[in-house]
Amino acid sequence: MSKSWDAMHSVRRKIATIAVACVAIILLSNASCKGGGGGNVDVIEVESIGPEFEADSAWAYCYAQCAFGPRTMNSEAHEQCAAWIAEKFQQFGCTVELQKAALTGYDGTMLRATNIIARHHPERQRHILLCAHWDSRPWADNDPDSTNWQKPVMAANDGASGVAVMLEMARLLNEADSLEVGVDFVCFDAEDWGIPQWTNRSDENSWALGAQYWASNYHAEGYTTEFGILLDMVGGEAAQFHKEMMSVKMAPQIVEKVWRAAHEAGYSGYFPMSLGGQITDDHLPVNEKAGIPTIDIIPYYPDCAESSFGPTWHTVIDTMAHIDKNTLKAVGQTLVQVLFTL
Numbered sequence: 001m002s003k004s005w006d007a008m009h010s011v012r013r014k015i016a017t018i019a020v021a022c023v024a025i026i027l028l029s030n031a032s033c034k035g036g037g038g039g040n041v042d043v044i045e046v047e048s049i050g051p052e053f054e055a056d057s058a059w060a061y062c063y064a065q066c067a068f069g070p071r072t073m074n075s076e077a078h079e080q081c082a083a084w085i086a087e088k089f090q091q092f093g094c095t096v097e098l099q100k101a102a103l104t105g106y107d108g109t110m111l112r113a114t115n116i117i118a119r120h121h122p123e124r125q126r127h128i129l130l131c132a133h134w135d136s137r138p139w140a141d142n143d144p145d146s147t148n149w150q151k152p153v154m155a156a157n158d159g160a161s162g163v164a165v166m167l168e169m170a171r172l173l174n175e176a177d178s179l180e181v182g183v184d185f186v187c188f189d190a191e192d193w194g195i196p197q198w199t200n201r202s203d204e205n206s207w208a209l210g211a212q213y214w215a216s217n218y219h220a221e222g223y224t225t226e227f228g229i230l231l232d233m234v235g236g237e238a239a240q241f242h243k244e245m246m247s248v249k250m251a252p253q254i255v256e257k258v259w260r261a262a263h264e265a266g267y268s269g270y271f272p273m274s275l276g277g278q279i280t281d282d283h284l285p286v287n288e289k290a291g292i293p294t295i296d297i298i299p300y301y302p303d304c305a306e307s308s309f310g311p312t313w314h315t316v317i318d319t320m321a322h323i324d325k326n327t328l329k330a331v332g333q334t335l336v337q338v339l340f341t342l
Contacts, residue, residue, distance in 0.1 A: 132162025
């Protein structure tokens with residue numbers, strides 16, 4: 001996907017008192033790449049619904065993915081990690097399907113892609129979709145050091161964090177399942193093979209290849225998928241998740257549902273009610289081709305010089321050193337709030 005807010009490249013539990021809310025506003029107004037943002041906002045947990053999302057567990061799942069190394073397309077690490085992710089979902093009681101596809105990259109490279117589809121209670125009539133991409137970008141083309149541009153990205157945040165949150169959600173549902181809906185987890189492959197910045201070319205279709213394939217081959221026979229939530233870069237330091245504009249355009253009711261749940265769960269500092277930018281991501285083909293109203297939870301750093309997606313985006317420092325358990329907690333508990341209030 002393009003993963004650049006339009007402003008950059010022209011193509012990407014409640015707050016209990018007024019005093020706490022004021023502190024949050026002051027902190028947010030001082031946000032920058034490293035300081036401020038959701039990670040520095042005090043969270044008061046009030047009447048949260050559903051099981052407790054365990055950030056330590058999600059962090060461990062993120063770490064485990066990175067232990068394979070960069071999960072770049074056609075690599076051994078990629079194949080090994082796919083098997084591990086599928087095994088974890090099966091361990092948590094999901095029915096797992098590996099959707100294999102030979103996809104063509106922007107440069108003609110044939111990509112051996114695997115979309116990992118894990119269904120929790122597929123027999124239920126109502127279904128909700130949670131998704132994220134799991135591959136690593138093969139080029140750190142936004143690194144400030146040009147000598148790193150041809151190096152692969154570890155993708156702790158940009159890939160592994162979303163899958164980690166989904167795995168923890170699957171574990172929670174398996175242990176404390178009182179939902180009346182089924183949850184489909186989809187790990188999209190080949191998302192990050194988009195055209196590198198150094199080519200000075202642009203092709204939105206070069207991104208989100210796995211999601212494009214899944215959406216074109218999606219079959220909803222026997223049940224309906226009511227809506228979807230895409231998780232992208234949901235573990236970064238000082239992250240805030242503004243409302244992504246294409247999500248607001250295509251699935252406004254879902255945006256309001258998720259952001260309201262975040263505020264009810266006590267994470268308003270991470271989910272401000274303001275708009276972010278407009279982005280090309282996996283949620284677009286899911287909306288346009290599969291017809292599932294789907295939104296994108298993705299960070300926005302408006303004051304970060306390196307990138308509006310934060311200082312680690314598409315660089316060699318997108319490592320576990322910059323994964324924040326507080327961010328994982330905020331996103332995960334928000335998802336719990338959404339699902340257990342359906």
